[in-house]
Amino acid sequence: MSGFLVNASLIALLALIAILALRLHRLFAVVMLSGAFSLVAAAQFVVLDAVDVAFTEAAVGAGISTVLALATLSLVPAEEKPHSISLVPAFLATLTGLLLAVAVTDLPNFGDPKAPIHNHVAPEYIIGSEQAIGVPNIVTSVLASYRSFDTFGETLVVFTAAIAVLLIIGGYTRAPRRAKGKRKGSQDAG
Amino acid sequence: MSAWMDPILGQWNYYLVIALMMIGFYAVIARGNMVKKIVGLNIFQTSVFMLYISMGKVANGTAPILTGEPSTVYSNPLPHVLILTAIVVGVSTTAVGYALIIRIQESFGSIEDDDIIAMLDDEEAPAS
Amino acid sequence: MQDDVVIRVVAKVMIPAVMLFALYVQFHGDYGPGGGFQAGVIFASAFVLNAVVFGLNKGRHVWPAHYNLMGICGGVLIYGFTGVAGMAFGENFLSFNVLADDPIAGQHLGILLVEFGVGLTVAAVMVMLFFTFAGRLSHNRLLSKSDAHERRLAPKSSPSKEVTK
């Protein structure tokens, strides 16, 4: 019961933060709330036994994302133009939510140990982590061995993001620096 | 915890997560400020992560780190692994998004959708 | 910020501690929460802290930009070639069992190597992201003299000013 109360109050806090982030016009406050959202989400992940995820969410969502957002904010206007609630997006968001809410009624209950996900593949990870891998942290053994290819992909996503950011703001391909004649010249060279 | 409350309690977690998702999704698709869209994307994605982590929880379970006790019930590690990957993907997207925002501000002097659409319309007009 | 003695002293103590903690997270990931990704982020935060407290240029000095790209690429290649090693021993890509005589030792070695690859890439990417974004800042304000970080807060008064500090 207490678990439920902690859970529900954390999510209620998250909803409050999210609505505030939506309503405020000072971007600095919005970004800070976004960081707070990640931090509270990390707390919720701990309650739900996902310690590795909580660790990462706190480091990334509240840390790196916020740092990047602040760096961006010092280059862009501090306030957003006020907007009234746009009806079509609100309608679409509600529709999406309703669709999901209908689906949820059919799902296994929260925490139900008989749910299919706890009985099909996961038990093999829990057994295998000890016997085939010998690593106590099951998350590590799934991440780095069983689904190592996903993690390779994850590393490549980070790599891709680095390449993308270097190209976009660290690169040299800029309109103002390139005269028209120069472009012609490089064409001839190539 | 009484038996009749189980479904309500269990499902409530999911409903609340869905409500969070809707808030984030609205912020992403509503026309407005680009920084806010990225923040909305962050909220939207984090709520999806929460959906995954919620499904991995086993009642009376513990974090999936082997304790050596044979009777221990562990929460499901697979959603955690997936979400670790998804968080990394999320921050990568965020970084690229902010980089683009900086360049848009430099070239257009604004990061509001409305302003930029108006500027683009002006540019298109003489061309056609 | 570099004029503030308290911050400088605290930072000097903190930075090695943060790095040590990153190493702990990196190599203790088998036993407790943590692993390459988290360690990489923490390790990078030490460099970010250094750059924030002692100035961007000094921060760059500690970790030059060309190291960054090598770190970013190196981590990916370590991960990739750990996988290829499995192929070289006649098994499939990313098969760690054959990396050592004993399958469990092989798994340990493989996990250690790929986690190191992840950590290296992530740390280098995070440092790179910070320097690239912050570099844009000083670039835009046409500040090329001594300390870009301190002076970037001055020109435009904006609500974000307080906080970046």
Added chain:
Amino acid sequence: MMQHLPILQVLLPLLAAPFAALLRGRELAWGLTFLTTGAAFLISIALFLEQRALGTTLVYELGNWAAPIGIVYVIDAASALVLPVISGIGFIATLAARQLVAAEIDRRDHGLFYAAWLLTIAGMLGQVTTGDAFNIFVFLEISSLSAYALVAMGSGRDRRALPAAFNYLILGTVGATFYVIGIGLLYMLTGTLNLADLAERLPQVEETRAAFTAMAFIALGLFLKMALFPLHFWLVPAYAHAPSAVTALMASTATKVSVYVLIRLIFGVFGIEFPGLVDGVGLLVLTLGIAGAFVGTLAAIVETDLKKLFAQSSIAQLGYMAIGIGAMSATGLAAAFLHLFNHALMKGALFLAIGMIAAQAGRATMGTLQGAGKQIPITMTAILFGGLALIGVPLTAGFISKVYLIRALLEQDFWLLAGLTFVSSALALAYVWKIIEAAWLRPRPEGAPELSETPSQYMPAWIMVIATLGFGIYATPLVDAAFAAAHVFIPATVGAP
């Protein structure tokens, strides 16, 4: 070595990307990219031939972990057909990129540019080969993130590339997140992420609303990614303002991969028997497809910028693929695969030829083309053939796919839709004629920039034109392969050719 081919075609470009990023000089970075994409192309052809010869499904277990526990790569008739399309286009686009990229991207950025280029190709190949639902998402993000950066590189000549890339990023991420929600629901219902295992376990829970919602979210996310009308608005600016080489690569591959993933999930996981699929999703996709065909074609007719014109025509062509999917039959799926293959060839040819003009004249509009038929006859002829294939003129590959598309519709007595498909294809004649008129029937205006052509400039486009004509004249092997691919998802007993 042979048994590693499924992973090698993805792994080679992935591992070449860091090396390309470290190489500053453009010739080296380009050369590495050229060799790698060439090798990937050869490997995918070898895989295609091997799969056709054996007729079975090749499975490659990553890390030697068997299917539901680990991640597997799967080469069946469907993925074996799509892989050579992507790697082949990637290879030929790389061939053309040497000149196009040199003209449009600062030389100091070439290493990073080719790294992103390799990553986007590898990401697409990974999505096609993988047999794991979550792994699709990871590789989707690799190809998308690099694609956002590649589109943004168009800002070197046109600042409009930046908001185009940003909107592409937002909508692409929303699409991917929808996909993740759908996969999450499926995982909750079945406890597995492996596509084959999902297909096996899903019938136990297929009556639930959650399963239907999962399908809806997956389909919506992929509709967004494949730019199906009305979720297509990100595509035109992204293609129009990207660097020419990037447009050629992405227009012929990016949306096709999402079409393939949609087919793989809808038919391969949920299956044709899934309740609500044929009546609900099928009709929806048919309607959106035909609407997209008309909207795209009509928008192309009034467009004067050539990149935008053919981007609009891509919306229409994606509509035809959607019609093939919506027909919910083996013939329809085969038509979708055929069109996926053929459209990649013709759009590749068109965008490569237009890219060469844009690289010289700064931009490619109807005005640039005036009288160009005499100055650059070989390039313009490539555009002409590409346009004819888009209409679906006999002896081009476009004809074959349209024939099977209409046949699939007639099999199910969709007479009206078949008629509409025919009308919208014929409407494409309007924009192709506009190009013919401008290029050959108008004199070159005074003071217009001189256009020139060399074999190295028009060769990449012509390789694709020749392939288009070749597959149009001798289509049997391709049609067989397309039907084999379709029969992976819908058994041969339902509507054989």
